[in-house]
Amino acid sequence: MxxxxxxxxxxxxxxxxxxxxxxxxxxxxxxxxxxxxxxxGDCTNFGCIPSKSLIAAAEYAHNIKLSSQMGITLENTQFNADLALERVRNIVASVKAHxxxxxxxxxxxxxxxxxxxxxxxxxxxxxxxxxxxxxxxxxxxxxxxxxxxYVPPIDGLKDTPYLTNETVFHLKKIPKRMIVLGGGPIGTELTQAFNRLGAEVFLVHKNKKLLARESEKAGKILEETFQKEGIKLFLDFQTQRVSFSNEVFQIEINNGDRIETIEAEALLVSAGRxxxxxxxxxxxxxxxxxxxxxxxxxxxxxxxxxxxxxxxxxxxxxxxxxxxxxxxxxxxxxxxxxxxKKKIDLKQVVPRVTYTDPEIASAGLLEEDAIQKYGSNKIATYTVPFEEVDRAVTQNCQDGFITIVTKKWSSKILGVSIVGPRAGEMIGEILLAIRENIPLRKLISLIHPYPTYLQAIRKAADMWLTKTIFKNVTKQR
The missing domain is CATH 3.50.50.60 (FAD/NAD(P)-binding domain)
Known part of the structure; x- marks a missing residue:
């Protein structure tokens, strides 16, 4: 030794x-x-870097399909999805070199x-x-x-060549049909990416809505997007058993009312960590x-x-x-x-971002959490749909919103939920406001560049002004 x-x-x-x-x-x-x-670690080898590289390729493929909406006609366009997987591996290798x-x-x-x-x-x-x-x-x-x-104890699963985020990027080809177990961040991101790259994807999730930690509204928008893109959703279904024979997976799922059987050549397990x-x-x-x-x-x-x-x-x-x-x-x-010595701020608000399209970012308390903690009469919410944000309109990305949750009178920011393009970048301003105890009312005087998605934050601050100050002035008159 x-x-x-x-x-x-x-x-x-x-x-x-x-x-x-x-x-x-x-x-x-x-x-x-x-x-x-x-x-x-996981992020470089199996997580953030490979998944976001695959998502980027999938976004290009999807935008080509939508190009006619922008007045662009593309003929004889070819897309090699298998090369997209090779690109992912090359990017991982380049990052690992550092x-x-x-x-x-x-x-x-x-x-x-x-x-x-x-x-x-x-x-x-x-x-x-x-x-x-x-x-x-x-x-x-x-x-x-x-x-x-985490691999759940599903009957038969451990005896099959299932995939996880640690092995899915080893695929050399995009499967024709894929089953994804789990509708959390990893499951939803990879479901949409593989679907856009040509796989027929079946997403099975044990909860009634996608992304259990996000708001009902955010989960619903993502659900509707997935349905529009042709993803087969099985929400509120439990997976009973899994088998693998002749290069085909077969799973049996049950929602209490009916039993379904799904077959596919690939099975991705994304049930947490x-x-x-x-x-x-x-x-x-x-x-x-x-x-x-x-x-x-x-x-x-x-x-x-x-x-x-x-x-x-x-x-x-x-x-x-x-x-x-x-x-x-x-x-x-x-x-x-x-x-x-520096103490760890255990109460610091930790942001989370799910890199689907639309992107979903949140931090702090959701509206339902704030109501439960403080009571509905002590909080206020300010929601700006992206159809009111000029940058979103110009880019045909109106299916989104920002909701800021505050204390009712002080406008102290308790939390934020954003659904739409660049949600992960937008949330930074609100994170700083929460950390430094900057109330929403003070963001009114901040000059947000136009036209950007940040205008949604300015509009939310304007809503506070309208609801609180102008309303009270009108009452006094």
């Missing part, structure tokens, strides 16, 4: 782990980064490819890719091992964890104060941007003396 000692060890080279390891190296600290298999062992070496980060587990609170056992055993000792250990796809806890042997280090992840304090520390946990391993929500944010806080804590 080989032995090494480092002042800092990071387990996991995903978004959070890379931020900490590279940050420590830039501060001239000696750091070892241990990665099981895929440098760059995060692999060679790139890390140039940044003065020592890297070791292997599986790490705890022997005791200060010692790790690592089996590297050559099956060599290492004993690594460290004063400070940062766990950033991420999460993996779970933290990667199993290989770590946390019990050897007396680290407390629950089924959702490792419990951490306001500094990102586990029950062992020299061991930190960041990203998906610390529990949901599972977002790259949240992992990077928490990683920067932990990095500050590791580098600065006691009084300057």
């Amino acid at each position: 080989k032995e090494k000692k480092y002042p800092f060890v990071v387990i996991g080279a995903g978004a959070g782990g890379l931020v900490v390891a590279i940050g420590l190296a830039k501060a001239k600290k000696k750091v070892l980064l241990i990665e099981k298999a895929h440098y760059g 995060e692999d062992e060679e790139a890390l070496k140039k940044l003065h980060v020592d890297a070791l490819t292997g599986t790490a587990s705890f022997i005791d609170p200060h010692t790790l056992r690592v089996i590297d890719k050559e099956n060599t055993e290492w004993k690594i000792k460290s004063k400070n250990i940062i766990i950033a091992t991420g999460s993996s796809p 779970h933290a990667n806890l199993n290989d770590l042997h946390l019990e050897n280090a007396n680290i407390y964890a629950h089924e959702k992840g490792i419990e951490v304090d306001k500094y990102g520390r586990t029950s062992q104060k020299h061991i930190f946990a960041i990203g998906d391993i610390a529990g949901p929500p599972f977002f790259t941007h949240l992992a990077e944010n928490r990683a920067r806080s932990v990095l500050t804590t590791l580098l600065l003396p006691g009084p300057l």
